[in-house]
Amino acid sequence: MKFVDEALIDVSAGHGGAGCVSFRREKFIPFGGPNGGDGGRGGSVWAIADRNINTLIDYRYARRHDAKNGEQGRGSDQFGAASPDIELRMPVGTIISDVSDGETSVVLVELLEHGQRALLAKGGDGGFGNMHFKTSTNRSPRQKTPGWPGEAKKLQLELRVLADVGLLGMPNAGKSTLIAAISNARPKIADYPFTTLHPNLGVVRVGPERSFVVADIPGLIEGASEGAGLGHQFLRHLQRTRLLLHIVDAAPFDEGVDPVVQARAIVAELKKYDPKLHAKPRWLVFNKLDMVPAEEREARVKDYVRRLRWKGPVFSISALARDGLQPLVEAIYKHVAAFQHEAPLPDPRFEAAAPDHG
Ligand SMILES: Nc1nc2c(ncn2[C@@H]2O[C@H](COP(=O)(O)OP(=O)(O)OP(=O)(O)O)[C@@H](O)[C@H]2O)c(=O)[nH]1
Ligand SMILES: [Mg+2]
Incomplete structure (x- = not known):
């Protein structure tokens, strides 16, 4: 039955920003402690059901939807900024399936109500800066962690149009x-x-x-x-x-x-x-x-x-x-x-x- 409007899209969430290694340096404080901040969270990708949209045609043209990476942490206790999430508006009735592996298709969600939100790809958390690793025995840690990767998926969108x-x-x-x-x-x-x-x-x-x-x-x-x-x-x-x-x-x-x-x-x-x-x-x-x-x-x-x-x-x-x-x-x-x-x-x-x- 060809009552179906379809599109295939790639979504990727942002990676988390890396943590920072940095030490406090001030004139009269000889051994200032670690002050490298954590990285910011990467942006996530969401679907939002919108009753004012009635086709998936836009997704045939704009196929890639990438959220930005989180910012790196900085010195002086500064955390990196998180990146904003992106929201993809889709018609009510859209069925979203994960087809990332090219063989299986796993239904993630069916958008049934106006305003419904569904997380499609989760942004990576930021990495830890060195201030995170300070302990009583290690006062000048030089560790940091990279940010966590954001999720990336290939998704199939299907809209079942109903005839009046x-x-x-x-x-x-x-x-x-x-x-x-x-x-x-x-x-x-x-x-x-x-x-x-x-x-x-x-x-x-x-x-x-x-x-x-x-x-x-x-x-x-x-x-x-x-x-x-x-x-x-x-x-x-x-x-x-x-x-x-x-x-x-x-x-x-x-x-x-x-x-x-x-x-x-x-x-x-x-x-x-x-x-x-x-x-x-x-x-x-x-x-x-x-x-x-x-x-x-x-x-x-x-x-x-x-x-x-x-x-x-x-x-x-x-x-x-x-x-x-x-x-x-x-x-x-x-x-x-x-x-x-x-x-x-x-x-x-x-x-x-x-x-x-x-
Ligand atoms: N003169 C005239 N011919 C028409 C009219 N409507 C359709 N036809 C002709 O009738 C024939 C069949 O038309 P279709 O629209 O294919 O008919 P259908 O009901 O969809 O047929 P199926 O798909 O086989 O069930 C075609 O040659 C059309 O040009 C009309 O209002 N006047
Ligand atoms: Mg006919």
């Missing part, structure tokens, strides 16, 4: 054409069935700070639950959406094909797959109306709706001609915006009662 809206329909209905017309997704589009083989996600920008995510999935056909076509396992990608758009080809090329029969078949497959998915808010979207003479469009859509006994929202569009898309996009945004500040719907795999569809 899912597209559903027969192959060739124009699902990919629609997502390409309204979002930043550029899926493959062709005039043969099963062009789409894996889900595509697209972000639809409605205005500044106003957007939603659409999922385009492979087409469904009658018998999908028995494995016909590409089967129906792709429907699981729609389970966490807030709205389904059922795209129906209103002007099938083959005159023997009845859009009403096709629409009913899709609904039956949906119900077979998961009654909960079937119960989700669903809108009917008749597509390819550019293929119907203008004066017949309204009557034709009315007839389909009547025969389907459909009571819910209906839209008539041409994804290809980009006709009727504005009202559709606005209505979708209005519906999904209400949910965008809520916690995401749980993954059905974590619900005991959910059917197991692999």
Whole structure:
């Protein structure tokens, strides 16, 4: 499933500064004791979850994040200064794994809440200056220790984007054409069935700070639950959406094909797959109306709706001609915006009662 935004970064914390060897030298104090200070701590690297960030794209460009080393200790009892930590802001929902050894991947943390902080690489402590080694038997120690090394790691960041809206329909209905017309997704589009083989996600920008995510999935056909076509396992990608758009080809090329029969078949497959998915808010979207003479469009859509006994929202569009898309996009945004500040719907795999569809 390619609903994942990913980046690989290198982080390194600062090393601790070295301790210092130095002795007090003053005119009337012949054997001034040791006064070399400790080194400062190196800066650490932290991740911070920020709900105002929604992609990992910045981390594809800026890949190295190094905190500075601590300062060395100095004479006259002066400790070296610690270096500031650095903070990497990431979207809520980012999973951070350590992939330093190139083979295994160990999940360090999943950022779940705005403001959550996670230590990624710890800065090294400063070394000891010679004043640290003074004892009753050794009054002029010449020892010091170097600073401790800071941690360095190679990290994998993964963001699982959740779609607000899912597209559903027969192959060739124009699902990919629609997502390409309204979002930043550029899926493959062709005039043969099963062009789409894996889900595509697209972000639809409605205005500044106003957007939603659409999922385009492979087409469904009658018998999908028995494995016909590409089967129906792709429907699981729609389970966490807030709205389904059922795209129906209103002007099938083959005159023997009845859009009403096709629409009913899709609904039956949906119900077979998961009654909960079937119960989700669903809108009917008749597509390819550019293929119907203008004066017949309204009557034709009315007839389909009547025969389907459909009571819910209906839209008539041409994804290809980009006709009727504005009202559709606005209505979708209005519906999904209400949910965008809520916690995401749980993954059905974590619900005991959910059917197991692999
Ligand atoms: N005339 C017309 N053709 C359209 C419209 N929308 C899509 N098409 C055409 O219909 C064909 C199928 O479009 P796709 O967007 O690939 O259909 P799909 O539903 O994604 O199909 P699958 O991925 O196979 O399930 C392409 O040749 C499109 O150009 C439309 O509004 N009007
Ligand atoms: Mg497609």
